[in-house]
Amino acid sequence: MVKPFVPQLVYFEPKALDYPLGKELMEKFTKLGVEIRETTSHNQVRNLPGKNDFQKYRIAKSTLVVGLRKTLKFDTSKPSAEYAIPFATGCMGHCHYCYLQTTMGSKPYIRTYVNTDDIFEAAEKYMKERAPETTRFEASCTSDIVGIDHLTHTLKRAIEFFGESKHGVLRFVTKFNHVDHLLDAKHNERTRFRFSMNADYVIKNFEPGTSSFADRIEAAGKVARAGYPLGFIIAPIYVHDGWEEGYKDLFERLESELPQEAKKDLTFELIQHRFTKPAKRVIEKNYPMTKLELDEEKRRYKWGKYGIGKYIYEKDQEASLKDTLSDYIEKYFPNAKLEYFT
Ligand code: SF4
Numbered sequence: 285m286v287k288p289f290v291p292q293l294v295y296f297e298p299k300a301l302d303y304p305l306g307k308e309l310m311e312k313f314t315k316l317g318v319e320i321r322e323t324t325s326h327n328q329v330r331n332l333p334g335k336n337d338f339q340k341y342r343i344a345k346s347t348l349v350v351g352l353r354k355t356l357k358f359d360t361s362k363p364s365a366e367y368a369i370p371f372a373t374g375c376m377g378h379c380h381y382c383y384l385q386t387t388m389g390s391k392p393y394i395r396t397y398v399n400t401d402d403i404f405e406a407a408e409k410y411m412k413e414r415a416p417e418t419t420r421f422e423a424s425c426t427s428d429i430v431g432i433d434h435l436t437h438t439l440k441r442a443i444e445f446f447g448e449s450k451h452g453v454l455r456f457v458t459k460f461n462h463v464d465h466l467l468d469a470k471h472n473e474r475t476r477f478r479f480s481m482n483a484d485y486v487i488k489n490f491e492p493g494t495s496s497f498a499d500r501i502e503a504a505g506k507v508a509r510a511g512y513p514l515g516f517i518i519a520p521i522y523v524h525d526g527w528e529e530g531y532k533d534l535f536e537r538l539e540s541e542l543p544q545e546a547k548k549d550l551t552f553e554l555i556q557h558r559f560t561k562p563a564k565r566v567i568e569k570n571y572p573m574t575k576l577e578l579d580e581e582k583r584r585y586k587w588g589k590y591g592i593g594k595y596i597y598e599k600d601q602e603a604s605l606k607d608t609l610s611d612y613i614e615k616y617f618p619n620a621k622l623e624y625f626t
Pocket residue numbers: 374375376377378379381382383384427428459494
């Protein structure tokens with residue numbers, strides 16, 4: 285059982301203490317006896333303890349910076365939503381394949397933003413621009429937001445904010461089971477609560493520091509009983525010996541362990557494993573013993589944003605992954621919606 289995250293070290297930007305959430309967090313961490321430091325900006329978070337890069341990386345992953353979100357221009361977030369809504373960045377998990385290896389390679393610490401009203405105001409503007417069309421906001425593009433929310437309750441406020449909104453909906457995904465404080469949020473079914481799931485082999489070998497399959501399923505059941513629309517992201521879909529059986533077993537277990545409520549309005553998103561060259565370098569440095577297969581020769585190159593292309597599976601392998609997993613969804617969850625495969 286993975287315990288709810290408590291940082292080892294917390295930095296506060298001085299302006300954060302002008303906000304109620306900043307003050308609340310200062311009190312909380314003082315009471316918990318966590319080491320607290322001041323920093324003028326997160327960019328100044330240098331000299332993290334640790335004898336070498338390997339140790340520094342691990343300490344950074346359990347360091348929290350409490351600050352303000354300055355950029356209120358949201359990134360797009362295709363295909364799952366129109367915009368990424370930024371409540372936090374970074375994650376305490378240690379998934380070897382994590383996409384944050386590319387986006388936050390040199391700054392792996394976790395940041396939480398206390399000026400949530402500014403973020404909500406920006407979201408309101410984006411909704412107005414598209415109204416009466418619905419605008420979807422994805423809250424987990426830059427972190428596993430559920431993993432730190434027991435400390436901040438920012439996600440809970442966001443769920444209630446979108447619960448009241450006319451033209452906006454919220455989505456996020458997690459690998460953590462610490463969801464209890466979110467169960468009584470007034471979501472009005474405008475938040476889709478998703479869990480990231482995978483074949484046993486992938487969870488065991490590549491997802492240290494996150495909740496187990498059994499704990500995630502149990503949390504998914506609670507979330508469904510609380511009336512949230514539920515979803516699963518199967519990612520990264522990863523070719524390994526016996527992958528067909530491994531993924532079949534995943535769907536069988538989901539089917540047998542989920543309560544009936546969870547099956548009423550269920551979505552699946554399928555994302556094949558991919559990596560970029562910069563991510564490969566970071567992964568090999570931070571997880572030198574990883575079994576993760578990162579051989580460009582076995583993959584197909586796909587052009588990506590900012591000139592950083594990614595390596596995905598060869599066409600025939602990709603088709604086989606897509607067909608096999610789509611068939612399982614149809615067999616075990618005939619009423620569910622498969623939103624995309626990418
Ligand atoms: Fe990355 Fe998600 Fe794993 Fe956190 S839980 S390390 S965000 S893949």
